Amino acid sequence: MKPIPLDGRVYLVGAGPGDPELLTLRAVRLLERADVVVYDHLVSSAVLDFVSPTAERIYAGKRRNEHTMRQEQINALLVTLAQQGKQVVRLKGGDPFIFGRGGEELQTLAAHGVAFEVVPGVTAASGVSSYAGIPLTHRDYAQSCLFVTGHLKDGTADLDWPNMVRPRQTVVIYMGLGGLPEICRQMMLHGASPRLPIAVVQDGSIATQKVVTGTLADMPERVARAGLKSPCLTLIGDVVKLHDSLAWFKPVAPAVAPAPVAPKKLRRPAVALSV
Numbered sequence: 391m392k393p394i395p396l397d398g399r400v401y402l403v404g405a406g407p408g409d410p411e412l413l414t415l416r417a418v419r420l421l422e423r424a425d426v427v428v429y430d431h432l433v434s435s436a437v438l439d440f441v442s443p444t445a446e447r448i449y450a451g452k453r454r455n456e457h458t459m460r461q462e463q464i465n466a467l468l469v470t471l472a473q474q475g476k477q478v479v480r481l482k483g484g485d486p487f488i489f490g491r492g493g494e495e496l497q498t499l500a501a502h503g504v505a506f507e508v509v510p511g512v513t514a515a516s517g518v519s520s521y522a523g524i525p526l527t528h529r530d531y532a533q534s535c536l537f538v539t540g541h542l543k544d545g546t547a548d549l550d551w552p553n554m555v556r557p558r559q560t561v562v563i564y565m566g567l568g569g570l571p572e573i574c575r576q577m578m579l580h581g582a583s584p585r586l587p588i589a590v591v592q593d594g595s596i597a598t599q600k601v602v603t604g605t606l607a608d609m610p611e612r613v614a615r616a617g618l619k620s621p622c623l624t625l626i627g628d629v630v631k632l633h634d635s636l637a638w639f640k641p642v643a644p645a646v647a648p649a650p651v652a653p654k655k656l657r658r659p660a661v662a663l664s665v
């Protein structure tokens with residue numbers, strides 16, 4: 391095992407898509423020893439259970455339209471904590487280098503001479519597709535795979551649509567729930583078949599996972615009917631057909647906690663009751 395140095399250092403760690411079993415050994419060891427953990431909203435509570443009870447936990451948020459801390463504040467915080475000599479884990483959902491702004495944070499650390507390491511995580515494309523039983527490539531259906539962000543600027547489409555509609559590929563869209571109707575519309579406008587299979591997976595790899603499948607033509611309506619909520623990953627391509635036969639993960643909703651039992655009243659001795 392790599393030793394953990396005594397001077398301040400930031401570990402940029404990927405937390406995977408939610409199931410704590412998907413953490414790397416290195417991630418678990420660092421979480422157990424960190425002085426401070428700065429984490430994002432996509433990090434599941436089961437993953438945070440690995441953080442030492444003596445460590446400070448700082449929530450850095452960053453849900454859409456609800457930025458608890460601005461990116462510059464997070465960058466500055468990491469520098470300050472490391473300069474105080476702390477072992478800092480910067481914990482991000484999935485993999486920090488895939489739509490995770492990990493590179494931006496490291497650039498600030500490098501500019502301030504702060505030592506850092508990167509611990510990759512299982513990115514949503516990989517973890518969520520696995521738990522949904524949808525292989526990203528398959529010799530019969532897709533020889534390539536494209537990861538894009540569906541976070542459309544001002545609701546307008548600035549994706550490379552001709553590239554998105556290439557045959558025999560799987561398109562994986564991060565942050566694509568809000569833009570789904572526009573994405574489906576643009577793909578059909580650019581020549582994709584309205585019958586092209588598509589899946590939207592909410593909360594992949596955890597107990598609340600939901601998978602909705604359909605076609606480019608009917609998916610926006612299906613997703614609206616299912617009431618899916620963020621985080622959702624969208625997978626488009628013929629590999630989605632495999633979901634019906636390969637879906638192995640049966641999410642089990644957490645048992646409903648029993649209603650709190652009212653504290654028992656002190657009973658009087660039987661003899662007193664019978665008075």
Ligand SMILES: C[S@@+](CC[C@H](N)C(=O)[O-])C[C@H]1O[C@@H](n2cnc3c(N)ncnc32)[C@H](O)[C@@H]1O
Pocket residue numbers: 407408432482483484485486487488489490512513514515518563564565566591592593594595620621622623624
């Ligand atoms: C800001 S990006 C972060 C991606 C992350 N760095 C990764 O490698 O997975 C957030 C998006 O990742 C996707 N995502 C992350 N975890 C997910 C999960 N458990 N289920 C479904 N989608 C997920 C969603 O598309 C979400 O909007």
